[in-house]
Amino acid sequence: MKSWARYLLCAVAGIVAGSGAAVWTVKSGGFGSQARIGPWRTGTDFGSRDAGAYTRAVVARNGLLALPAREARYYTAASDDEGRPLEGRCRYRITGGAAGGAWWSLTLYGSDNFLVPNEANIWSVGSAALAPAERKAWTILAAPNRQPGHWLPTGGVENFDLTLRVYLPEGGGASNLSLERLPRIARQSCAG
């Protein structure tokens, strides 16, 4: 092989490998991937000038226009408490309590980062929808079919994730919620 061909081959291979690795890294990075707390991932420097290139790229892809930590904290889970990926054909019991902020909401997204189609047109459950007494201990059922109580439809999608938004978090959002204060996600059954 001629010398120029070796250089060309290696240059092209290098660019393809480097670009591919960057794309894969950003795609596989979850929204808020600085800290893992059980199944939840979170971060504190969204929208910050201090954010590194990786965080900045992942947030741009998975949570463009996210608010800084003092305004809102975002916790995202793509797996249940046992570490199994969240599947749209399964039924999950999600339980939690006060989330340490002025209000919170739990939203279900498809793997394309958008809200999933469902005939009930329900995509989230928030603290505003709960009676005051219920806010200290609540249960949400995520499932493809209608459920009693607070239901988050999965739309039957293959995989989904959940984002807990805590607005005006206590302590200015500087610290993460502990595992004990984050919702628990228990898989109960799966269809098919």
Place this chain on the structure above:
Amino acid sequence: MRRWILPAALGIALAILSGLFLLHATPSFLMGVAMGRLDKAGVNLFAHGPLASDKSRAIVRPSPDLAYSSCPFDLSKGPVLIDVAPAPAPYWSLSVFDRRTDVAFVRNNRDSRGGAIRIALAREGQQVPAGIEAVRLDDDRGIALVRILVESKDRFAAIDKARRASVCRPL
């Protein structure tokens, strides 16, 4: 084999450089795509979107609990006034993002004690009238975003009416 050492070194160097380039370019690129979608409703103008649904595709991971009003701004011809009217909701905020996705400004209704939020977005050197708080940006383009908590869907009509008093326009 020795003839491959320098080409391989070149390949490794280009792999690192191209990876870093892509990482650094991704936010600006995706912000550009988002602004391109929002620009269709007008630049230096608030667009008041409906509550997010599975049909909402302009911005990833929208919150269905919030009413969003967005103003893609362009400071190339001068400062832009953002005047956010109070909304009948327990939470609302204004955030300003530059082209790199950095937050240049954020203020909520608690910060403003429930009153309107009035700022002028401007580049360094651009004149801002006295009495208007100036927010300086490093770039001409970006997005100003108003979020309003909608506690229940029957509150949306009143919130939608109130937010239409908000203004985004060249000064």
